[in-house]
Amino acid sequence: MTEIENRMAVEAHIRTLTILHDALNKKGLLLAEPGRDYGLQAASIPLICPQLVEDLIQTLRQVEFLKYNPKQDEDGVGAIYPASSAQVIGLYKGFWKRHENLKNVSRPGALIKAAALILGYHDYDQSWLTAGLEEDGRLVLTANHICEAFEIWMGHKGKYMNDSYTCCGETSEHSVCELSDMRYFLHCKIDEEQKEIAENSRKATQKILFDAWNKGLIVDDGLLIRLQQAMETVPLITTSLLADLMKKLDMVTFKCDNKPKNEVLNAYPGDPEKSVMYLCPFFWKQSDQLWPGSRFGSLILCASQMLGYSHILETSSPKDPTGQQKWDPMTADDICAAFEHWMVHREPYVEGSYSCCGEENKYSVCRESLMGLQLRERLPEVQGLKAHGPRSEV
Structure with missing residues (x-):
């Protein structure tokens, strides 16, 4: 990687870990409780439990980054398993064009997806292998589902202005949103x-x-x-x-x-x-x-x-x-x-x-x-x- 690409990769790595830690800090609002029944909607919403976030953090702490130039024009990241014990994330050329902050098609989202791939979650092109629901009625997660959980379901809808987000008042720029769709799905069901x-x-x-x-x-x-x-x-x-x-x-x-x-x-x-x-x-x-x-x-x-x-x-x-x-x-x-x-x-x-x-x-x-x-x-x-x-x- 060039010096600029290396700096951007390091910054994306730090931001992603900060975002994941923030999700753990807000687990009472944004993360699913293991074993809890969330009803029929759980079949279409990617619910993330605290243990999975901890696993993503642990994985990202151990990875190395390499620039990856595939033969096909691919966009984003890929998880590569080399012969050695080191875990490597390959950054495709499209990675540098993504948003630097958490939102749809972002660098933190791409790294979360790559970490999920390393953990053994399938990509969309292999999702048919595990299509369906878990025993408790939840969606069977893929790496893309996990990425969407953060980029779309937990992401901020407001803008970061004057050192805080307009949607929830959060002062940390690299964070998830307490007032996101995930929070309202988990805690706003009225019986x-x-x-x-x-x-x-x-x-x-x-x-x-x-x-x-x-x-x-x-x-x-x-x-x-x-x-x-x-x-x-x-x-x-x-x-x-x-x-x-x-x-x-x-x-x-x-x-x-x-x-x-x-x-x-x-x-x-x-x-x-x-x-x-x-x-x-x-x-x-x-x-x-x-x-x-x-x-x-x-x-x-x-x-x-x-x-x-x-x-x-x-x-x-x-x-x-x-x-x-x-x-x-x-x-x-x-x-x-x-x-x-x-x-x-x-x-x-x-x-x-x-x-x-x-x-x-x-x-x-x-x-x-x-x-x-x-x-x-x-x-x-x-x-x-x-x-x-x-x-x-x-």
């Missing part, structure tokens, strides 16, 4: 029981939102500016914001995240274009009555984030404020608090009603809540605020 709870929680949350309008606990958009100074400590909800929340919740698709990056999350928004909402382990343990720390509050909080309102823990404000944000800056937590703290019933739901106000509907807000008292004190005409609200109950 039938969870699906039923999520759908019931959605319907109950929409009933609560409608009830807030029905009881005059929200304000007309035109009155918001007049009330802001008089009620600056109260998070006021407008009719347009309420309508946006109901519309967003109606569009949401639920997925489960058994291992969120932030272990204290109850729910968080996914791809805004797909309106995906991820429900975390704490969500299933939350109360099914509107109260601080309820499932309904979590859905309202997450829906607010999907509308562009920032979480209270975030320091950045929305670049393009919409709706109520234009004239009343507030956070998703403020919106959640308006329902969970300011509109909530002060007494529990017992024997079919709330004793604080006599309301029989469990999924409701309270006329005698702090919000109700504040609005009646500041706005005597509160009963006339329903003209532009939702047309019918969910």
Whole structure:
């Protein structure tokens, strides 16, 4: 190899080992647990277990690189078994044209494939020898499958800018992605029981939102500016914001995240274009009555984030404020608090009603809540605020 080719090969070697070590560090999110049943989809997804990654690392630590000039115009790498005990990876001329960072058709991917070949995994042209599934229903891996697992299933979808990836915030350039497709396949499957709870929680949350309008606990958009100074400590909800929340919740698709990056999350928004909402382990343990720390509050909080309102823990404000944000800056937590703290019933739901106000509907807000008292004190005409609200109950 030329001096430049040798340097590029050494750099690719170091990057590949760094990527494999990163996968081991994130094994709880990205690597499969041996013996675990991952369902029918495992027949088409290349699941990688920690032991295989360790074997790839051990193999790559021992290899030597040679420039390989085959008679045919081949692209990439090849694993060569010489007569000696040394393991050699031959680098074809196409290797130097590949991407230097992990992505489809990359040098790290090519070296991972070559290491898999040395370990005895077949290439595509020999995959028919082992076509089919393992006893537990998993795909029979080939060297190409293992390469795809890293390049496609665990690769970053965002760009590396300002010392971090835009998709997940990872600061190491040579790494796998905590928010990759592999992570979501392994940990975001929602079972039938969870699906039923999520759908019931959605319907109950929409009933609560409608009830807030029905009881005059929200304000007309035109009155918001007049009330802001008089009620600056109260998070006021407008009719347009309420309508946006109901519309967003109606569009949401639920997925489960058994291992969120932030272990204290109850729910968080996914791809805004797909309106995906991820429900975390704490969500299933939350109360099914509107109260601080309820499932309904979590859905309202997450829906607010999907509308562009920032979480209270975030320091950045929305670049393009919409709706109520234009004239009343507030956070998703403020919106959640308006329902969970300011509109909530002060007494529990017992024997079919709330004793604080006599309301029989469990999924409701309270006329005698702090919000109700504040609005009646500041706005005597509160009963006339329903003209532009939702047309019918969910």
